[in-house]
Amino acid sequence: MxxxxxxxxxxxxxxxxxxxxxxxxxxxxxxxxxxxxxxxxxxxxxxxxxxxxxxxxxxxxxxxxxxxxxxxxxxxxxxxxxxxxxxxxWLPPVAIAGGGIAAGLSLLVLLAGASLGRLGRGSRDALVRGFSLVRRLLPAALAVQILAATVAFVAVVVFEAGLLVQGGLSGDGMKLLGIAAVAVGATLLAAGGALLGLRRALGAFEPDPLPILGRPIAPAEAPGLWRLVEGLAERMGALKPEAVVVGLTDGFFVTAGPAVLEPGGARLSGRILYLPLPHLALMRGDEVAAIIAHELAHYAGGDTAYSQRFLPIYAGVGRSLDAVAARERGALGLLGPSLRLGRFVMERFHLAVRHWSRVREFAADAAGARVTSTEAAARALLRSGAVSTRIAETLAAAAEAPDAAPPDLVAASLDRAVARGLDDPALHLEAEQAHPTDTHPPTRERVAALGQALDPDLLAAAGLTPPPHALGQLAAYFADPAGLCRAASADFLGAVRERDAAFRAHLEARAAEVGTEERVLRANYRPRGLVLAVAGGLFAVAALGIAVFGIPGILPREATVVLATALGIAVLMGGAGAFVLSRGEPVILVLRPEGLAAPGLDRTIAWDDIADLDLTGSQSGLVMRVLLPPAVPWPERRPGRPAAKLDPGRRIVTLPLPMPRGMNPQGFADLVATYQAAAQARSILAGNAAAVPASEPA
Missing domain, CATH: 1.20.1270 (Substrate Binding Domain Of Dnak; Chain:A; Domain 2)
Structure with missing residues (x-):
């Protein structure tokens, strides 16, 4: 405010x-x-x-x-x-009205956000209703506030600029007027962009489909699994899932919104239950049942329906704030209050959402314990964290070298768990289990809420290493567990290869932006030299005119002084112009694929050796500062060349540069950044190429 x-x-x-x-x-x-x-x-x-x-x-x-x-x-x-x-x-009343409206809206939204957030912690329905109201009104309130603050700012600046006419618009007055015009123009452009973004955000509040790396499993493919799921749903009085999806990544979760399956891009909607195959193999039957019952309890409690009502609203408000944030830097701080106001409101609702998320997670844990046992539910929470590390290690190794990965990553996860044992469950007590749409309380609090003591026997049972034949228990769920595990592994490895291919294509495109030829940048001295030479010629013509015709109305002695002055200026400016033109267009910097070279330095500075590089403007052009790490060879100054300031103590090389020919500061900065990015891309590509032969023997 x-x-x-x-x-x-x-x-x-x-x-x-x-x-x-x-x-x-x-x-x-x-x-x-x-x-x-x-x-x-x-x-x-x-x-x-x-x-x-x-x-x-x-x-x-x-x-x-x-x-x-x-x-x-x-x-x-x-x-x-x-x-x-x-x-x-008439301008001050406009500023007063604009500032008053903006301040009043800030106060109103602050109070409304705090009040609705407090009401939302008392009821989930109140939370959704309050947030629905915010989604409809907050973008409009932000738009009005931005408009009011912008109008007030413009009125203030124009009011102050009106005093400049008192001095007759002198040189300093024109400069100040130009600064005011730039400030007003930049503010209007930024505010206009933010308002257009808010307008688009009002109509774009549908959430994106949830991406899931997995494949749907029909009852014929998993008769045992579907019997277990449907039986638990009947005992709990919960809605049954309309689709079951299995994969290798993530944990157990349910969703009732649109989802897109990868690979393939198939779309699903309705109630979806996702199950990770490695967890099904490494966890006991009662633990799996407790976790599935926990997820189905979200259907019974209306949690997924609540999420489906909430997520579109959340997406709409988030996009509105993104529209304001995208224009904040160019608005001289005028959009800052609106952005911080929106973030405050979102923070109030975050607190309410986290409150209900914790409440519903505890309720779902209790529901899972009722259809299995308290001990099984607590052990499932602890064992889920204990097995997750071995599964993550197996998948990470496969993602690092997909061509050398085993065809069955579920079996590989079991082999790793048998060989190394599971993590100590006590190490994961403070962990919050990952979920694509909701938050979870720490495992310690969830076990305590079940009324189960964290005694050594429970921790030992949760961390017990699975037997080598544990993979066989998948036969109780699936008709062809081995084929399903291989297919899911192929899906995972295919997604990894697709990701790697996209990343490699991106790197190759960045590397291709810079060819093999070097880019020579030259100084643009010619216009300056021409201006000096022409000015010197004009003074010479004036001196000639004085010498031939004199200056009517002044004494001969005074005419001689004027003549000498004109000749002196002509010689000085003409000589300076000739000197500048004689320099031609000297090389100021050479950009090469491997590094940058300056005439004042005795060696090329490799792009990979640069720890940091920045460019700043100066009266004569640009100043480039290059930071080199201690292990990099230090360049030396070449005598008789353009100045280069070397600071070995701070490892900084400073290069004063005139503006390159045909370029502006932003274009020059973009060119240097392009060469740096291309060098980094080539380095990564070379590293990947060297790593492939090294991984083949494994």
Missing amino acids: LLPLALLLLGLWERQRGADDRAEFAAEHERLARVVADLEARTPRDGRPDFRLQFRHDGRNYGGSLAVVKAREARDGAGTLVAVMEWRR
Whole structure:
């Protein structure tokens, strides 16, 4: 609220100043009008000059008929200022209204967000209703606040710029007026972009489909699994899933929204239960049943329906804030209050969402314990964390070298677990189990909420290494467990290869942006030299004219001084222009695929050796600073070459550079960044190529 209040207070201050300025200039205009009337009354009718007529203005005295002329000019100028001050009087009320509206909206949204968030912690229905209201009203409130703050800011700046006409728009006044125009233009563009983004966000509040790496399993493919799921749903009074999807990644979860399956891009909707195959193999039957019952309890409690109502609203508000954030940097801080206001409201709802998420997770744990046992539910929570590390290690190794990965990653996970044992469950007590749409309390709190003590026997049972034949228990769920595990492994490895191929294509495209040829950048001295040479020639012509025709009305001695001065300037400027032109277009930097070379340095600085690089503007062009790590060879300065400042202590190489020919600062910075990115891409590609032969023997 500080910025809107500042605009409001500034408008109040300007209102008083505007009234005072108008009164001051009006009084001056009236005084000058009386002076003009007096001078005109005393002016001789026969047109003879009367030097008794005197007028003093801006520290200068005028006499005779010139006094009348200057007095009239001063009167007319004062009249213009009075007119300017008159329309300036309308700007402070605009600033006051804009700042007041923006501040009032800030206060209203702050109170509404806090109140609705508090109500949302008392009821999930109240949370959804409150957040639905926020989704509809917050973008509009932010739009009005942005518009009001922008109008207030423009009014303040234009009010202050109105004083510049008092000085007759001098050189400094024109600079200040230009700065004001740039500030107003940048603010209007940023605010307009934010408003357009908010308008688009209002109509785009549907969430993206949930991506799932897995495949659907029909009852004929998994008769035992479907019997277990349907039996648990009947005992709990929960809705049955409409689709069961199995895969290798993630944990157990349910969703009731749109989903897209990879690979293939098949789309599902409705109630979906996802089960990870490695967990089914490494966990006991009662543990699997407890976790499935936990997930089905989300259907019984309406959690997935709640999520489906909530997620579109959440997506809409998030996109609205993204639209404001995208324009924040170019708005001179005017969009900051709106963005922080929206984030505050989102934070209030986050707290309410986390509250209900914890409540529903505890309730789902209790529901799973009722249809199995408290001990099985607690052991399932602990064992899930204990097996997850071995599964993650197996999948990470396969993702690192997919061509050398085993065809059955579920069996590989079991082999790794048998060989290394499981993690100590006590190491995962503070972990919050991963879930694609909801949050979970730490495992310690969930076990405690079940009323189960974390004794050594429970921890030992949860961390017990599975037997080598544990893979056989998948036969109780699936008709062809081995074929399903291989198919799921192929899906995972195919997704990894597709990801790697996309990343490699991206790297190759970045590397291809820079060819094998070097890019030579040259200084753009020619325009400067031409300007100096032409100016020197003009002074030489002027000197010649003085020498031939003289200067009427001045003494010969004074004409000689002027002639000598003109000749001196002609020689200096012409000589400087000739010198600049004689330099041609010297090389200032050479960009090569492997690094950058400067004429003042004795070696090329490899792109891979640069720890940091920054560019800043200077009066003569640009300044490039390159930070080199301690292990990199230090360059030396080449004598007789353009200056290069070397700081071995801080390992910084500073290169003053004139502006390259045909480029602006942003274009030059983009070019350097392109060469850096291409070098990094080639380095990664080379590293990947070297790693492939090394992985083949494994």
